[in-house]
Amino acid sequence: MIQIPNINISIIYPEIIIFITAVIILLVEIFSNGKKWYAQSIIALIGIIVSGYAVSNQWNSFASGFSEVLVADNFALMFKLIFLLGALLTVFLSIWYFRREEIQQGEYFFLILSSVIGMMILSSANELITAFLGLEVMSLPLYVLAGFDKKKLLSNEAALKYFIMGAFASGFLVYGITFIYGATGTTNFDKISMVISSRSFGIDPLLLLGFILILIGFSFKTAFVPFHSWVPDVYTGAPTPVTAFFSIGPKAAGFAILFRLIIKAFAPIGGSIIPILWILAVLTMTVGNLIALTQRNIKRMLAYSSIAHAGYLLISLVVGNGRGASAALFYLIAYTVMTVGAFGIVILLGEKGEKDLSINGYSGLAYRYPAAAVVMSLFMFSLAGIPPTAGFIGKFYIFSSAISKGFIWLAVIGIVNSVISVYYYLRVVVVMFMKPEIQAGRVVCFPVSLMVAIILAAIGVLQIGMFPQGWFEAVRYSLIGLF
């Protein structure tokens, strides 16, 4: 008789809720005629909120299940809340955008939600095969989402590029997993770390090779330099809400799994991993920022800026202790709200088809729509890391964690980089407030759903920036049991 494993199905309740919501949306799409876009969006929102409630119910439960392939510690739960927050804001961004572009297909919400399932699994995976499948469940909908605007050539190009790069990255990841399995005989994170530390000799080269290949696989997803070449084209071509989702979801999920790998599975060989991550961090920050300086298109600029932000987050991965992890969590929360806000304004100010997305197109915006200009400036300040915004506290937290662990040079490079980044973020503000108006005819309407997303993001940026104490507490609690 075969031993039936301990399942403990309650630890995947949030995922199940999201999955059922997604399936309901799909069924509504195929079984009902007439207009259903709004109904589907409301179903999606309800599902996300209920799932968030289920996640918060698991807080401090530290359960694991399915023969230890999944763990639901606070760290994973915090990441799940970040993904759900990102998905919630993305749905708000999407409702009006897809109406404007006339591509209201309910499958959109199905794809967004199933991608969220993948991210959630990635954040609580405690085993390499589960992590790989989580990554695929996350990525597959993203490829389709990039090409969701089928009539637009750029969107098709984005889907194809993203798919080819993504498939290539998955190949690296699986290759790395085989090496790890070959060297240790297990794919479970706890057991990998046990096997490594029980070894009599030093670092097994197969293990290091396996780790590097896995790192490359995830680096494509989180867009670290030099694995970033797909980012600008994909971010520009994809529909704007999808771009916003790209820059928050997969990135956070990639960091979730990388943290777990480095803290748990590969902790015994941490010493030889840190130099690799150090170089990645410096390259990612610097290249992302330098190329962002020359961008004329706002979506492209935000694409490169997202690369740079991944670089700042990499600093916390180099630090790798509790302080680094909590700084990364804090930064990811801040980054989610400010990025969604910035893309929200881009959607608000675009016209159908989004033919002109140049930064200069925002000239003199402040005279016509002062509120929009002020809010956009707020997001730009936050992305640049200027107080009293969320971005400033997040960066401060990361850099101080680097200094506390002795990575002075890394912190210095990070600070220099954020000074560079001020130039291109503030250029948007300067164009809006100090240049004469060129597009006199620009008419902007203010749809409710989009305004909800932008206002929520703006409140978030200010609230996190001015009263970070509660967030610090939450982030610190989410590390219980990890270190």
Place this chain on the structure above:
Amino acid sequence: MLRIYFPILVLLAFAVITPLVMLIIPKILGKRESTPVKDAAYECGIPAKGDARERFPIKFYLIAILFLLFDIEAIFLYPWAYIYRKLGIFGLIEMGVFVFILLVGYLYVIKKGALRWQ
């Protein structure tokens, strides 16, 4: 271990040698001559028009990929059938969940008319 594969190896060798021999013998025995009539697709019949390398409509691709996806579903049934008796009711439930999730996909395929040939 290897002995049980010996017949397969013999078969493999035959499969490789036979076409090689069939390709080489005519070259030695006969002479090659090509005329337009001989190169035509049908020597006696309607003259061929255009090229065989037409662009295929995308619906062929759609059928092929749907076949592939359900093919993978079917493959998971093999190992399941192997230990079905040992798993008992537990096995039935887990395969039930697996198939049920894909049933949603099947419904989607049917309702979207992806299998309808137009």
Place this chain on the structure above:
Amino acid sequence: MQLAIFIIFAILCIFGSILVITLRSAVSSAIALVFVMCVIAGLFALVGALFVAALQVIVYAGAVMVLFLFIIMLLNLKEELISEDDKKFTRFLGIVLGTAFLFELAFFVRTALMRGSEALYEPVPKTLSSIAVISSELFTKFLFPFELTSVLLLIAIVGAILLAKKKNEK
């Protein structure tokens, strides 16, 4: 004997892979790839993973390659569209990087082997048939990844139809 067969298969595999990337016609490349897949199935069978070998033939050499051929016919590339200059550069870069990667791999594996047998793990227990190992692991220990596969397939179905199906055909 086992080693001899391995070497034959390995040489055939490398030969086939070289054909895949050097043949000019896309269809011939795809057929060469079928050959490579079959040889890899042979390699799997050689180490006792019979079930995986069968899957390799059914899924890769069968279904996936049919898909490949469909796509080749869909695109119908008569001539290679890449310009000669471009090709030279990519070819050079590819050769350099590929060789570097090969040496890296060889170096790592060699050092691992020299460290002793502890670093190498024997994956398939010889006493059990491969399908027994796979099924007892898949439906108990890896139950969750197994169920997740069906979610992945569902997403793939929706995605494929969404991208490939023309609209307004109801």
